[in-house]
Amino acid sequence: MSRSTQKEINRENLLNQGVALLMQQGYHGTGLQEILDAVQIPKGSFYNYFGSKENFGAEVIKHYITPYIQQITSYLEQSNADALSALQRYFNESIAELERTDFKGGCLLGNLIGEIGDSSEICRVALQTTLNSYRDVLQLGLSLAQQQGTIRTDKSARDMADLLVNTWQGALLRMKVEQSTEPLKQCCQALLGDFFKA
Amino acid sequence: MSRSTQKEINRENLLNQGVALLMQQGYHGTGLQEILDAVQIPKGSFYNYFGSKENFGAEVIKHYITPYIQQITSYLEQSNADALSALQRYFNESIAELERTDFKGGCLLGNLIGEIGDSSEICRVALQTTLNSYRDVLQLGLSLAQQQGTIRTDKSARDMADLLVNTWQGALLRMKVEQSTEPLKQCCQALLGDFFKA
DNA sequence: CAAATTAAGACAACCAGTCGTATTATAATA
DNA sequence: TATTATAATACGACTGGTTGTCTTAATTTG
Numbered sequence: 285m286s287r288s289t290q291k292e293i294n295r296e297n298l299l300n301q302g303v304a305l306l307m308q309q310g311y312h313g314t315g316l317q318e319i320l321d322a323v324q325i326p327k328g329s330f331y332n333y334f335g336s337k338e339n340f341g342a343e344v345i346k347h348y349i350t351p352y353i354q355q356i357t358s359y360l361e362q363s364n365a366d367a368l369s370a371l372q373r374y375f376n377e378s379i380a381e382l383e384r385t386d387f388k389g390g391c392l393l394g395n396l397i398g399e400i401g402d403s404s405e406i407c408r409v410a411l412q413t414t415l416n417s418y419r420d421v422l423q424l425g426l427s428l429a430q431q432q433g434t435i436r437t438d439k440s441a442r443d444m445a446d447l448l449v450n451t452w453q454g455a456l457l458r459m460k461v462e463q464s465t466e467p468l469k470q471c472c473q474a475l476l477g478d479f480f481k482a
Numbered sequence: 483m484s485r486s487t488q489k490e491i492n493r494e495n496l497l498n499q500g501v502a503l504l505m506q507q508g509y510h511g512t513g514l515q516e517i518l519d520a521v522q523i524p525k526g527s528f529y530n531y532f533g534s535k536e537n538f539g540a541e542v543i544k545h546y547i548t549p550y551i552q553q554i555t556s557y558l559e560q561s562n563a564d565a566l567s568a569l570q571r572y573f574n575e576s577i578a579e580l581e582r583t584d585f586k587g588g589c590l591l592g593n594l595i596g597e598i599g600d601s602s603e604i605c606r607v608a609l610q611t612t613l614n615s616y617r618d619v620l621q622l623g624l625s626l627a628q629q630q631g632t633i634r635t636d637k638s639a640r641d642m643a644d645l646l647v648n649t650w651q652g653a654l655l656r657m658k659v660e661q662s663t664e665p666l667k668q669c670c671q672a673l674l675g676d677f678f679k680a
Numbered sequence: 681c682a683a684a685t686t687a688a689g690a691c692a693a694c695c696a697g698t699c700g701t702a703t704t705a706t707a708a709t710a
Numbered sequence: 711t712a713t714t715a716t717a718a719t720a721c722g723a724c725t726g727g728t729t730g731t732c733t734t735a736a737t738t739t740g
Binding site for chain 2: 308309310311312313388389390394395396397398399400401402403408411412415443446447449450451452453454455457458460461462467470471474479
């Protein structure tokens with residue numbers, strides 16, 4: 285196997301493991317050694333791939349969001365003239381997944397904002413752009429739903445998407461503390477099922 | 483000075499410093515030594531007052547919320563037949579304070595839920611009861627406003643208080659990442675100024 | 681003086697990050 | 711094509727520092 289592709293595989297494995305561990309144990313709660321042991325990669329290589337733990341953290345953040353955006357995009361494309369249902373389907377699927385994993389983790393973005401949003405500027409910026417791109421895809425869905433007449437048009441899709449992201453983040457925190465997905469369901473019901481309705 | 487009162491003063495100082503440091507740097511990001519140095523208390527004493535860092539964390543959590551609940555209660559008592567304005571005044575004051583402190587810290591509860599909600603059961607329970615008592619006082623305000631006719635009555639004060647707490651927490655995270663209080667203002671406007679209105 | 685409380689420092693475990701060496705891949709040369 | 715030269719990467723022992731906790735001695739109290 286060529287060296288460059290192996291390097292890519294190693295990087296990918298580190299990022300995946302980083303997502304899993306940072307989400308559950310936090311940034312300072314997870315040592316580099318723990319990540320390296322899990323994927324059997326020596327410490328020296330880590331510092332070749334990423335320059336520092338902080339840079340790694342920023343890359344983990346960007347790596348994290350990709351599948352979620354793909355999932356929403358895919359749901360929106362599948363939905364024929366019913367973007368609102370696609371969004372509801374996405375959130376319901378997320379809720380089901382969180383129940384399967386016993387409410388662990390929640391959202392890496394929310395967790396890291398609280399922990400290192402003040403202390404790491406690099407990660408703060410990564411969190412900002414990542415959260416914005418998540419907001420953008422929700423905004424797209426809401427704006428489609430506006431065109432389809434299922435979502436009110438006297439509020440901007442942008443504002444509603446922001447509110448939805450923020451309430452969802454808060455509900456995820458509440459879920460962890462209550463060990464229940466009730467806050468998540470309430471979030472979807474109150475916003476998508478009521479406040480945003482046309 | 484008697485020993486018992488000195489002990490109380492030391493405990494109080496440690497808790498206050500703990501609130502400040504844990505809020506800004508997180509649980510694992512703050513070492514005991516840093517807290518002890520700040521209040522000039524030897525490490526050995528710490529383990530007399532609190533049994534472990536984890537127990538200390540749980541006590542810091544409970545200690546944190548008291549002034550906020552007092553503030554809301556005080557605003558509600560001052561307000562003559564206008565509980566909704568009292569709540570709005572509380573949130574506006576909180577927003578002004580966060581602007582003064584450059585969006586640092588946010589809410590200790592939200593930050594710690596994300597960081598250690600999964601790993602420390604003691605702290606998770608402390609966070610749960612603390613957040614619930616915060617919700618309770620907001621619920622009281624909303625239910626007063628319902629009686630006064632300024633808040634809709636087709637939704638329970640409890641559900642609205644939960645939604646308000648969760649959205650506020652999410653907005654605090656968003657504030658840290660955006661370095662702006664805009665998300666907080668949007669939260670108050672959308673809920674207290676629109677969705678919850680009678 | 682005896683008992684209980686407090687404080688100081690020792691402790692092993694762990695942290696992120698470094699550095700010299702070993703290994704490998706690529707390029708140059710014959 | 712075979713051999714060598716050069717560069718890039720892989721590696722893990724090691725560093726200085728910090729972590730939370732515990733043992734032990736000093737101090738205070740009744």
